Amino acid sequence: MSLNTASKTILITPLNWGLGHATRCIPIIKALQENNYIPIIASDGIALELLQKEFPYVQTLKLPSYKIEYAKNGKNFKWKLLKNFPEMIKAIWKEEKKVRKWIKKYDIDGIISDNRLGVFSKKVPSVYLTHQLNVMTGNTTWFTSILHQHIIKKHNECWVPDLEGIPNLTGKLGHSKNPDFNLKYIGPLSRMQKKDVPKQYDLMIILSGPEPQRGLLEEKLKAEILSYEANVVFIKGIIEKDQKKEQIGNVTYFNFMNSRQLEQTFNESEIVLCRSGYTTIMDLVKLEKKAFFIPTPGQYEQEYLAKKLKDEGLVPFAKQKDFRIDNLKEIENYKGLPLIETPINWTNLFEVFEK
The missing domain is CATH 3.40.50.2000 (Glycogen Phosphorylase B;)
Structure with missing residues (x-):
């Protein structure tokens, strides 16, 4: 123009x-x-x-x-x-x-x-x-x-x-x-870019979606990661006026991150645990990340996408009620999401x- x-x-x-x-x-x-x-x-x-x-x-x-x-x-x-x-x-x-x-x-x-x-x-x-x-x-x-x-x-x-x-x-x-x-x-469509940076976290957990399911998954995962000994960054997906950071043992909690911070944290993380929402999938494709999905209970779209990508040998998933932290070991058996340019x-x- x-x-x-x-x-x-x-x-x-x-x-x-x-x-x-x-x-x-x-x-x-x-x-x-x-x-x-x-x-x-x-x-x-x-x-x-x-x-x-x-x-x-x-x-x-x-x-x-x-x-x-x-x-x-x-x-x-x-x-x-x-x-x-x-x-x-x-x-x-x-x-x-x-x-x-x-x-x-x-x-x-x-x-x-x-x-x-x-x-x-x-x-x-x-x-x-x-x-x-x-x-x-x-x-x-x-x-x-x-x-x-x-x-x-x-x-x-x-x-x-x-x-x-x-x-x-x-x-x-x-x-x-x-x-x-x-x-x-x-x-x-993704706001993310892949970067070659040193790894800071073994696991990145990022939550999203309406309540009460976002909060229910947060409480479940807080309990599950008590037995996870590696470094974890946990983004709750709660948008508030100010960003809050809290360190509890090996877990670093944030209420939210802006795009620049999220991009950096994704790149600094080895694997990702998240919902199987389509925007998250597009971000993971851009970043060529290995992940584990927990679809939102009852949301047919997320359940369909999680099953599709598992059947294609790309990303494993578990139902929210069935998920245990040991499930993350399954990631090793999947290819991860490919880069689509x-x-x-x-x-x-x-x-x-x-x-």
Whole structure:
């Protein structure tokens, strides 16, 4: 884009479901800035708080909360979502109205929605970012997938952060037969870079996701690592105003880390114990890390991804209730996630906003 042209304003809106949607938007926001666009960030909760810390000089707006909560028992996850569905619909209607007002008020020229269901417009180019063309919900997958694809069709383009062919990372999640919408596979998105640095930690534990499951896993792992004798760094995934660090024996605890600190810590760690969320998987691919997954109980997407990668001989996993620290020895029998080098041509991607 010529520097003589007026900068266009792009509204980027990640879903507040854990931190994954927010963190994978970080490279997109940076690319917008590098290509002479003005990003405005809109979200809610910890997703918005994280991006405000990452981009303190970027304008942020608040969207209504979907009030997504996990059940304490993973088996009840789907029913908990159904119970919250009326509140979610209200939030979607509210965000539709807000976006219509914001387009006029802030002179918005384009939209990138990362799974925010009510963020789109017929007046400006709209892009939908997702790795779930098919939304897995057990025996209702066919229905939730149809609903989600109906949302996708409201946008000019759908960007999937994966490879189109085989091998790929998302499998059935991110691939659909004969899609009737404008689909672009842009390659894995990550804010991380691999570095050759001395190892400081034998094990890195990083938690994420909504409560109460994040907290339940934290308590379980705190107990499990009492018998782990090597050096551990434990990032709880709690976004607060100030960073807190605590040393207890061989374990260094942090409430959260910014992107720069996380990148350094990932590179300094031998193996990683974490959820099998897709953004985390993309980060591990970029860093060529060996890992062990504990999928969030009842979240079909994470369970599917963990099983897929285990079946391919890449990463082992265990159910949360079954995990024991000795399970980490299984990592030796798996290849680890391979590096996928797919440079993103942001200039070509952003052409959607120039039409």
